[in-house]
Amino acid sequence: MTKLPRDLNARDEAERHRLLINAVTDYALYLLDATGTVTTWNSGAALFKGYQAEEIVGRHFSVFYTEEDRAAGLPARALETAAREGRFEAEGWRVRKDGTRFWTHVVIDPVIEDGEVIGFAKVTRDVSARKARDAALYESEQRFQRLVQGVRDYALYMLDPVGNITNWNSGAEAIKRYKAGEVVGRNFSMFYTPEDRENGAPERALATAVREGKFEGEAVRVRKDGERFWAHVLIDPIHDEAGKLLGFAKVTRDITEKRRALEEIERTREALSQAQKMEAIGRLTGGVAHDFNNLLTVIRSSAEFLQRGEQDPRRQKYVDAIASASERAALLTSQLLAFARRQPLQPESFNIVERLEGLRQIIAASADASITLELGFDGPELWIKADPGQFDTAIINMVVNARDAMPSGGAIRIRASRAPGVPAVRGHAAAPGEFAAVAIADTGTGMSAETLAHIFEPFFTTKAVNRGTGLGLSQVYGFAKQSRGEVAVSSLEGAGSTFTLYLPMSARQEPATPSRQSVDVKTPPLRILLVEDNLEVGQFAATMLEEMGHAVTRVGDAQSALTALEKPSARFELVFTDVVMPGMSGVELAGQVRERWPKVRVILTSGYSHVLAEDGAHGFPLLKKPYTLESLMRILAQEAVAREGAALSAD
The missing domain is CATH 3.30.450.20 (PAS domain)
Structure with a gap:
C-alpha cells in the first residue's frame, strides 16, 4: 500500500492526485492523449494488466484489445464515441501482457480544455469473476429451462x-x-x-x-x-x-388414463364381487331347493293320497289347501333352481315373434286394465333355441314387474329385435355374436342405483308384503345365464325401467314332435330296492310304493344297497335311488348296478340343482323331487314298457 506523506500541505495538488490514483488497486486508472497513447499508469493497471508503467507509457492503448477487436476498429470507435457523446462505456475482452484474456468493464471520459479534447481518462475493471458467475448462472438457467421445456x-x-x-x-x-x-x-x-x-x-x-x-x-x-x-x-x-x-x-x-384404469379395476372388482356373491347365493339356493324338495315330496304325495280316497267334505278343503300350497312351494323351488342356473332345461328351436304373439293375451291379462300394451318386432322371424316354457315364464315375470311399477297405470312396450352382441352389463365385458333382444320398457317409478344392484337376488323385493316373492327376476336372470344369454337393465327414478333379455340366435328349425310313450300300462308288482338317505322321505316313498303293490326293501346309502344286491336271495328288479348321498353317489351306484346286474333297472331321483342340470348325461331316467304319486306311477310305467321291449329284443 502506498504511504501518504505526513505533510500533505507541502505537496501540490497534482502530487496528491497521483498518490490517490496509485492507491487504487481494483481499477486501472490512466490517461490517454488525444490519439490514444498511454500517458499515465496506476498500480491497479499494473496489477491486472501485467505491464509496469515504463513498459506501457507511450504505447497506444489498443495493445490491450484482442486482435479481432483491433481489426474491427473498436479502439478508435471507443475514442470517437467518448469524444462525440461525452462518455463511452462497455464490457468486452481485453488482453494482458502475458496474452491471457480477461473480461473488463470499461469507461472512457474525454478530457476537454478550452472546448477541445486533449485526451481521455480511462477506467477499467477486471470483472472476469462476475462474468464467470453470470455465465455459470446463465448456463444453469438454460439447463433448467431446457429441463423444464423437455x-x-x-x-x-x-x-x-x-x-x-x-x-x-x-x-x-x-x-x-x-x-x-x-x-x-x-x-x-x-x-x-x-x-x-x-x-x-x-x-x-x-x-x-x-x-x-x-x-x-x-x-x-x-x-x-x-x-x-x-x-x-x-x-x-x-x-x-x-x-x-x-x-x-x-x-x-x-391422469385421465390412470383414472380410467382405476375405474376399470374397480368395475372389474365389483363385477367379480357380484359374480362371487351370485355364485354363493346360487349354491345356497341349490342346497335349499334340495332340502325343500325332500320335504315337498312327502307333503305333495301325502296330499295326493288323501285326495284319492273318500274324504269328509269338511276335511277335503284342508287336503286341497295342502295340495295347492305344495304346488306353489314347488314353483318357488323351481324359481330358486332357475336362479342357481341348475334347472333342467328342455331347449327347442322356436320363433320368438310367434311366441310373443301367442303370449299377447296372457301378457295383457297379467297387466292392469289401466296399462296400455304395445308389441313391436323388427321382422317376422327371430329364431332362438331355448326352453320355451322358461322363456314364457321370464317374459311374464318381467311384465308383472313392470305392472307393479305402475300402480296408477301407464304403458308397457315390448320390442323384439336383432342385436349384434350383448353390451357390457354389471361390469362384465361386452360379448359379440348374433343375439335376439327382447326389451320390455315401462313408464313406471323407476329404480335407484342401490335397488338396481340387488334386483336379481332371490327374495329381494321392494313390493309390499304379499305382493311378490322376490323370485320373478331371479328366474329371468337364471334362465338368461343358463341359456348362454344375458339380461340388462336401465332405469331412472321417476322415468321408468327397461329390461332387455338377450338370447343367442339359431338357425330356423321346425320343432320335433316328441313321441309319447303310453303311461296307461298296468305296472306289475316289482321287487324294488329303495335307496334314500333322508329317513322321512325314505319311509314315505316305501309306503307309497307298497300302496301301489310293490315289494320294497329300503336302505340308507349306496354301500348298503350293494350289500343287499350281493345277497344270494336278492331278486330285485328295480333300484330306485337318490343321487346325492354321503359316500358313493346314486349315479355311481347306478353304474355298478348296470355293470354287475344288467337286468336290474335303475331310476334316479333328486331335487339337487346340479343333478337336475345334468339330467340325461348319466344315461338313467331321473325323477325330479318333489315327485307326486302320478309322476312316480308314470316313470314306473315307462320302465315297465322299456323292460318289455328289452325282453322282446332278447327273444
Whole structure:
C-alpha cells in the first residue's frame, strides 16, 4: 500500500492526485492523449494488466484489445464515441501482457480544455469473476429451462400473485393444447370448468397454497378444444427472502388414463364381487331347493293320497289347501333352481315373434286394465333355441314387474329385435355374436342405483308384503345365464325401467314332435330296492310304493344297497335311488348296478340343482323331487314298457 506523506500541505495538488490514483488497486486508472497513447499508469493497471508503467507509457492503448477487436476498429470507435457523446462505456475482452484474456468493464471520459479534447481518462475493471458467475448462472438457467421445456408429461408453469400465467413449458402445451403466446398474461382459471369457476375453486386453490404451503388435489380440467380431462394438480407458493409472495409454481399432470384404469379395476372388482356373491347365493339356493324338495315330496304325495280316497267334505278343503300350497312351494323351488342356473332345461328351436304373439293375451291379462300394451318386432322371424316354457315364464315375470311399477297405470312396450352382441352389463365385458333382444320398457317409478344392484337376488323385493316373492327376476336372470344369454337393465327414478333379455340366435328349425310313450300300462308288482338317505322321505316313498303293490326293501346309502344286491336271495328288479348321498353317489351306484346286474333297472331321483342340470348325461331316467304319486306311477310305467321291449329284443 502506498504511504501518504505526513505533510500533505507541502505537496501540490497534482502530487496528491497521483498518490490517490496509485492507491487504487481494483481499477486501472490512466490517461490517454488525444490519439490514444498511454500517458499515465496506476498500480491497479499494473496489477491486472501485467505491464509496469515504463513498459506501457507511450504505447497506444489498443495493445490491450484482442486482435479481432483491433481489426474491427473498436479502439478508435471507443475514442470517437467518448469524444462525440461525452462518455463511452462497455464490457468486452481485453488482453494482458502475458496474452491471457480477461473480461473488463470499461469507461472512457474525454478530457476537454478550452472546448477541445486533449485526451481521455480511462477506467477499467477486471470483472472476469462476475462474468464467470453470470455465465455459470446463465448456463444453469438454460439447463433448467431446457429441463423444464423437455418435460412433456407435466405442465410446469409459473403464476404471479394473482394467478396470471408468466411462463409456459412444452408439457403444458401438450396437455392443455395452448401455445405460450395464447396463455401468458391470462389467469390460470381459464383451465377450470365453468362450474368450478363459479364456485370459486381457482381462488380457493391459491389461498390454500398460501395458507398451508401447498395445494394438491385431483379434479376435472378443460383443454383448449373444450375436452375435459382428469388432472393431478400441485401449487406451491414462491416467496422472496423477506417473505413477500412473488407468485406460484404450478404442476399439472394428465391422469385421465390412470383414472380410467382405476375405474376399470374397480368395475372389474365389483363385477367379480357380484359374480362371487351370485355364485354363493346360487349354491345356497341349490342346497335349499334340495332340502325343500325332500320335504315337498312327502307333503305333495301325502296330499295326493288323501285326495284319492273318500274324504269328509269338511276335511277335503284342508287336503286341497295342502295340495295347492305344495304346488306353489314347488314353483318357488323351481324359481330358486332357475336362479342357481341348475334347472333342467328342455331347449327347442322356436320363433320368438310367434311366441310373443301367442303370449299377447296372457301378457295383457297379467297387466292392469289401466296399462296400455304395445308389441313391436323388427321382422317376422327371430329364431332362438331355448326352453320355451322358461322363456314364457321370464317374459311374464318381467311384465308383472313392470305392472307393479305402475300402480296408477301407464304403458308397457315390448320390442323384439336383432342385436349384434350383448353390451357390457354389471361390469362384465361386452360379448359379440348374433343375439335376439327382447326389451320390455315401462313408464313406471323407476329404480335407484342401490335397488338396481340387488334386483336379481332371490327374495329381494321392494313390493309390499304379499305382493311378490322376490323370485320373478331371479328366474329371468337364471334362465338368461343358463341359456348362454344375458339380461340388462336401465332405469331412472321417476322415468321408468327397461329390461332387455338377450338370447343367442339359431338357425330356423321346425320343432320335433316328441313321441309319447303310453303311461296307461298296468305296472306289475316289482321287487324294488329303495335307496334314500333322508329317513322321512325314505319311509314315505316305501309306503307309497307298497300302496301301489310293490315289494320294497329300503336302505340308507349306496354301500348298503350293494350289500343287499350281493345277497344270494336278492331278486330285485328295480333300484330306485337318490343321487346325492354321503359316500358313493346314486349315479355311481347306478353304474355298478348296470355293470354287475344288467337286468336290474335303475331310476334316479333328486331335487339337487346340479343333478337336475345334468339330467340325461348319466344315461338313467331321473325323477325330479318333489315327485307326486302320478309322476312316480308314470316313470314306473315307462320302465315297465322299456323292460318289455328289452325282453322282446332278447327273444
